[in-house]
Amino acid sequence: MDLLKIALSKGRILSETLELFKKIQMDFEGVSEDSRKLFFDFEEYGVRMILAKPSDVPTYVEYGVADIGVAGKDVLLENKNDVFELMDLKLAQCRMVVAVPDGRPLNTPIYRVATSYPCIAEEHFVKQGFPIEVIKLHGSVELGPVLGLSDAIVDIVSTGKTLEKNHLKILEEICPISSRLIANQVSFRIKSDVIMKLMEKLKEVV
Ligand SMILES: Nc1ncnc2c1ncn2[C@@H]1O[C@H](COP(=O)(O)OP(=O)(O)OP(=O)(O)O)[C@@H](O)[C@H]1O
Numbered sequence: 001m002d003l004l005k006i007a008l009s010k011g012r013i014l015s016e017t018l019e020l021f022k023k024i025q026m027d028f029e030g031v032s033e034d035s036r037k038l039f040f041d042f043e044e045y046g047v048r049m050i051l052a053k054p055s056d057v058p059t060y061v062e063y064g065v066a067d068i069g070v071a072g073k074d075v076l077l078e079n080k081n082d083v084f085e086l087m088d089l090k091l092a093q094c095r096m097v098v099a100v101p102d103g104r105p106l107n108t109p110i111y112r113v114a115t116s117y118p119c120i121a122e123e124h125f126v127k128q129g130f131p132i133e134v135i136k137l138h139g140s141v142e143l144g145p146v147l148g149l150s151d152a153i154v155d156i157v158s159t160g161k162t163l164e165k166n167h168l169k170i171l172e173e174i175c176p177i178s179s180r181l182i183a184n185q186v187s188f189r190i191k192s193d194v195i196m197k198l199m200e201k202l203k204e205v206v
Pocket residue numbers: 009010011012013053054055071072073074075092093094156157158159177178179
C-alpha cells in the first residue's frame with residue numbers, strides 16, 4: 001500500500017500538531033521525540049509519519065520524500081521552497097516583528113539587524129528603502145541589541161516575555177505567523193483524493 005507520507009516538525013509544535021490529528025480520529029500513538037525514532041508507519045490510516053527539524057520540513061516536501069507536511073509560515077517565507085501551501089492550521093500563532101531596545105529614541109537609524117531569518121529581514125528593510133547589514137544568528141537573537149552586536153532584531157514574538165526580559169520593544173510587525181499544511185506539487189495531483197479528504201476533515205476542526 002502506498003502510504004501518504006506526512007512530515008511533521010519536531011519540537012514545540014509537535015504535540016499541538018498531534019492533538020489536531022487526534023481530533024480527526026488519526027491518533028498517532030507512540031509518536032514522540034523521546035523514542036528517537038524519526039518515522040512511524042500507521043497502516044490503519046495509510047500514513048507514514050516523518051519527524052523532521054522544523055526548518056527542513058518544506059525541503060522534504062519539495063523533494064517529494066514527504067507528500068505533505070506541517071511547517072511554520074516563518075520557515076516558508078524564509079526558505080521559499082517550491083511547495084503548495086494548502087491551508088492555515090492556526091497552530092503556533094505568533095508574529096514576526098522588528099524589535100529594538102526599549103529606551104531607544106524614536107527615529108534612531110537601524111544599521112545592523114540580528115536574526116535567524118535573513119531573507120525575511122532583508123526583504124522587509126529593502127521594501128522600506130533601508131540598506132541594512134543582516135547578522136545571522138541561530139537562536140537567542142535578543143542578545144544582539146543587548147550585547148551591542150546589532151541595533152535591532154527580526155524575530156518571532158508570541159507572549160512577548162523574551163522581549164520584555166531583555167529590555168526590547170516591538171518597533172513594527174512584519175507579518176502574522178502560524179503553521180501551514182503544505183504539499184508536494186506532484187503528490188497533490190496524484191494523491192489529490194486522499195489529500196483533499198484530509199483537508200476537509202482538518203477544516204472542520206481548525
Ligand atoms: N515562541 C513561539 N511561540 C509560538 N510559535 C513559535 C514560537 N517560536 C517559534 N514558533 C513557531 O514554531 C515553529 C517551530 O519552532 P521551534 O522553536 O520548535 O523550531 P526551531 O526554531 O527550528 O528550533 P530548533 O532550531 O531549536 O530545532 C517555528 O517555525 C514557528 O512557526
